[in-house]
Amino acid sequence: MDFWSRLIANTRLSSGSSSKDAARDPIRRRQRFEKEYGQLLQIWRNCSNIARDEDAAENIELRLQGLTNILADESRRPLPHPCVSFSATKQIYVPIAKIATSSYNEWIIKEAVLFFATLIESEEEAFVESDAFSASLTNLLVRITGVNSIRLGPDTEVKVVELAFNITTKIRLEPRILSAWFKSHPENHANEEKVKDQREKFAGRIQKQDFPLFYLLMDYIHHEGKIGDFARTGLLYIIEAASSSVALEQWIVESDLSTLMATGLGALYSQLSRKLVIDHPPENLPPVLALSDYQHPTSTFEIVSSCSPDFQLHLETFLSHLLFWQDVLNHCRSGEVKSTLLEHFQVIFLQQLLYPSLLESSDVDGGSSVAVLTYLRRILEALDHPDMINLILHYLLALPDAESSAPADAEPSVSAARKRKSMDLATMMATKVESSYTPLLFNLVDLIRSCLKSRNQQTVCVTLQLVAAILKRHHRYATTTLLHTEGIDINTSRRTVGAHEQEVEFLTTLAGSVGGQDNFNEIYENILKDSMARVEGHPCSLKLVIPNLPTNNPRLPIIPDSLPGAPGDVPPHTLSAEDPLWNSILDILESFFINPVEMNLSATETILDLAVCGYISVEGWLMRHPRKYSYGGETDESASLHLDPDSPSFAETEKLQAISKCRQWPVWQSSALPRIFTVLEALADQVDFFRSSIPRFEELLQQRREAFQTADTIVSNPNFRPTSTTGASIPDQTSQDGSRAASPQRPSALEGFAQRILSEFGSPSRTGSPRGRKDTVRGSSTGSGTSGGHGVVSPTPKPMPAPPKEFPLNYDDPSKSGVARSLSPGSQHSGQDGAVVNQAAAFAAVDQGILARQVTLPAQKIEPIPLNFERKNADVSTDADGERGGEEEAKPENTDDQDSNDGSEAADHSIAPTPPETPPEVKTASVSHILTNIIIYQQFLLELASLVQVRASLFNEVKFA
Known part of the structure; x- marks a missing residue:
């Protein structure tokens, strides 16, 4: 009965239920809201200086927090919402904005911002459409972010910019709201222009009061994190809204948006280091570099390392702002606004900063060429907008200019504002001291050709990477600038099927002559798939691969070229055999095995990118030209x-x-071969020389291959532990230090081709040879017109000798070697086991000594490197030349002094031969470094052969009749 009596008498069950009832009752909720607001006004009016009265500031903060909580709770409840209506009717946001601006208290400001955000999110009473509301809020935002305001904390700044972003979101969804936030006064501007000088007029200071929200977002677009994302996205929404407002479009053209964005981009570019060296973190050194003679470059206070955290942060900040430029152009639907932005990008950034940095770069002052070429490559790789790419490459490559015209649908007032803005930009640039050098005198082509002949290896590497980026992503700009191209006749440029098979056989036979015990059939099949994806993904090849390509294809550029002077589609062409760029790359290949690994990876990547386009004919420079075919019978x-x-x-x-006749193989004549075939065959001869001069060459090469497989397995699976089935050991493959093994973590700085090397050679299940030619060597040509040298294919493949069973592959852990596995469990503690372990350790020491020895290319006769250990059995008593090691026993001390690149050993003999003429500087490399480059060379041959085959099938390059 007590429960029913209290229910009928409407008695209170508890104080908690009383507060809930007050929140549910609209009348009581409004009374509570009015009470909080009245107390807030009373505290503010009774306090002469809130900044100095902490108690009053704390009470005001609590009252503001209470008002915000009531509004937020009411917004989640069903109608009616009397508190929201009271706020709109009484315009309580006006005194609240005044309280926050005069308080100079961050906590009060933060609560006021949350109060305004709650009103906007309520989506009632049309707050964002009210002129009084917009005036109060913009005054609050301008005052708390101005020069004379207090310094806000990061959290408060995020709330402020997020509030501005929410307003731009409303404007984007409902363009009619724009009139409450943007108020242009052209008559006032006309009067003020008479008293303002040109520079102040150009800065746009007379227009800040028209759209304060716009300039608030502009101040934060360079920030990182959420605050920068809110500012940049909000600004994009405003620029997108210019398409529905002619007044806003004209205002943006005349504002200093383009100036601030261009100067901000230039400031971020200027913060990048002028001198740079490319390096990799020691803990994440890629295996392909760890298994070579890679040495970390020296960085100083002036010369910055590319793996420096500060440098990476500056570079990412610059690239993010560059991508913001691209986003602005993508969202901009006004041709005049876009033209204004691009004009300022060209004048302020390209002409005043980027081109002078390229012009003043040098590879003798500590890496300034490395820096600017790396920055340009990253810019071209980051951008996709055709107009920005056209501006950069059109200017740097000195392409001829074309007459520009205003958009046909442009408003006359906007076009006039655009012309005035261009004149203001020209006037401002005329006041600066301009350089007399232009790309017409020295352009990017001249810089690339000079850098490819540099003695600085890093300069050559980054130049090749820049060329590869242009060929891969923007090939149409390279056909008439970087490359010397010629027109082709489709009927006479197609090679026959017999010549095609002969040339593919030549490349795969060279790859097979390197040797190895892997499954090259499976490797070659995977490389064919990669080449197919590479060719199909090239921008120029889409129309050839998919003739009826739909216009809404996602792989096509979303925004077409709108600037005049952009190159058209790439026409059918071929590369001149005398092209300077092509011959510079071939010059690099001639010293392939002693080149740095990164240089070889960059050079081979550039060659593949050069030959992947479907509109370039490979006959004449990469393959033999049909005009030079000769048939013996x-x-x-x-x-x-x-x-x-x-x-x-x-x-x-x-x-x-x-x-x-098409199926017949032409005579293999050296005079008809392109230069690249001659270079590749000369490299194969060098491999043969190393095989005959380096002891245990086959075993060391196979161990290096297995080291890459194990390294790739570790990179793919950090928890991987080698088992007894792998039989490979990483530490014994390093050239200098056993600690330079493959990192168990995924390398962050691996370049594209380095990843390809590890991925293709990385599967332990791949063992074999290409197209069934297992362990073949090149034989002399039969039926060819060559005199000497190697032919195309050996009619009877010669098998490579297998590694002796006495040579375990894992010296550090005998339990994982072939010798240890052949022992029975009962014999592990016998004397024979100890002898085998000692023998394995001896061979490990010998291999380490061989890998560390320095050799040079076979320009002159180099004596074989003798084995530095005593004979213990018949299998190891013969050196690489098949002679007994008696001389080694007689003179064991001289083995350490017999360096293959040192000609002074002749002085130890009784009769010193006449030294041949040698270049002033002989480059050497360790055996370990050469083994790594040999594997890269073999991989490149397979990739080149697969690319030729894929092109023949996709582009119908081979004729059968």
């Missing part, structure tokens, strides 16, 4: 001589003879 035409030319059998016989 006479073709069999006797069958057609006895037939009537008008008879059907004559035509059929002619067709069969044409098919037979």
Whole structure:
């Protein structure tokens, strides 16, 4: 009965239920809201200086927090919402904005910002459309972020910019709201222009009161984190809204948006280091570098390392702002606004900063060429907007200018404002001291060609990477600038199927001559898939691969070229055999095995990117030209001589003879070979030389291959532990230090081709040879016109000798070696086991000594490196030349002094031969470094052969009749 009596008498159950009832009752909720607001006004009016009265500031903060909580709670409840209506009717946001601006208290400011945000999120009473509301809020935002305001904390700043972003979101969804926040006064501007000088007029100071929200967002676009994201996205929404307002479009053109964005980008670019060296963190050194003679470059206070955290932060900040430029152009629907932005980008950034830095760069002052070429490559890789790419490459490559015209649908007032802005920009640039150098005198092509001949290896590497980026992403700009191209006749430039098979056989035979025990069939199949994806993904090849390409294809550029002077589609062409860029790359390949690994990776990547386009013909520079085909025997035409030319059998016989001739292999003449074939064959000869001069060459090469496999497995799976089935050890493969093994973590600085090396050679299941030619070597040519040298394919493949079973592959852990596995468990503690372990350790020491020895290219005769250990069995008593090691026993001390690149060992003999003429500087490399480059060379041959095959199938480059 007590419960029912209290229910009927409407008695209170508890104080908690009383507060809930007050929140549910709209009348009581409004009374509570009015009470909080009245107390807030009373405290403010009774306090002469809130900044100095802490108690009053704390009470005001609590009252503001209470008002915000009531509004937020009411917004989640069903109608009516009397507190929101009271706020709109009484315009309580006006005194609240005044309280916050005069308080100079961050906590009060933060609560006031949250109060305004709650009103906007309520989506009632049309607050964002009210002029009084916009005036109060903009005054609050301008005052608390101005020069004379207090310094706000990061959290408060995020809330402020987020509030401005929410307003721009409302404007984007409902463009009619724009009139409450943007108020242009052209008549006032006309009067003020008479008293303002040109520079102040250009700065746009007379227009800040028209759109304060716009300039508030502009002040934060360079910030990182949420605050920068809110500012940049909000500014994009405003620029997007210019398409629905002619007044806003004209205002943006005349504002200093373009100036501030261009100067801000230039400031971020100026913060980047002028001198740079490319390096990798020691803990994440890629295996392909760890297994070579890679040395970390020296960085100083002036010369910055590319893996420095500060440098990475500056570079990412610059690139993020560059991407913001791209986003602005993508969202901008006004042609005049876009033209104004691009004009300032070209004049302020390209002409005043980027081009002078390229012009003043040098590779002798500590890496300034490395820096600017790296920055340019990162810029071209980051951008996708065709107009920005056109501006950069059109200017730097000195392409001819074209007349620009205003958009056909442009408003006359906007076009006039655009012309005035261009004149203001020209006037401002005229006041500066300009350099007399222009790209017409020295452009990017001249810089690239000079850098490719540099003695600085890093300069050559970054130059090749820049060329590869242009060829891969912006090939149409390279066909008439970087490359010397020629037109082609499709009928005479197609190679025959016989010549195609012969050239592919030549490349794969060279790859097979390197040797190895991997499954090259499976490797080659995977490389063919990669080459297919590479060709199909090239921008120029899309129209060839997919003839009926739909216009809404996501792989096509979303925004077409709008600037005049942009190159058209790439026409069918071929590369001149005398092209300077092509021959510079081939010059680099000639010293392939002693080159730095990064240089070889960059050079081979550039060659593949050069040959991947479907509109470039590979005949003449990469493959033999059909005009140079020569056939040794006479073709069999006797069958057609006895037939009537008008008879059907004559035509059929002619067709069969044409098919037979296309299938015939031309004579392999050295005079008809392109230079790259000569270079690749010379490199194969050098491999043969190293095989004959370096002891245990086959075993060391196989161990290096297995080291890459294990390293790739560790990179793919950090928890991987080598088992007894791998038989590979990483530490014994390093050239200098055993600690330079492959990192168990995924390398962050691996370049694209380095990743390809590790991925293709990284699968332990790949063992074999390409197309069934396992362990083949090149034989002499048969039926060819060459005199000496190696031919195309050996008719009888010669198998490579397998590694002796006595040579375990894992010296650090005998339990994982082949010798240890052959022992029974009961014999592990026998004397024989100890002898085998000691023998394994001896061979490990010998291999380490061989890997560390310095050798040079076989320009002159180099004596083989002798084994530095005593004979213990017949299998190891013979050196690399097949002679017994008696001389080694007689002179064991001289083995350490016999360096292959040192000609002074002749002084130890009784008769010193006449030293041959040698270059002033002989480059050397360790055996370990050469082994790594040999594997890269073999991989490149397979990739080149696969690319030729893929092109023949996709682009119909081979004729069969």
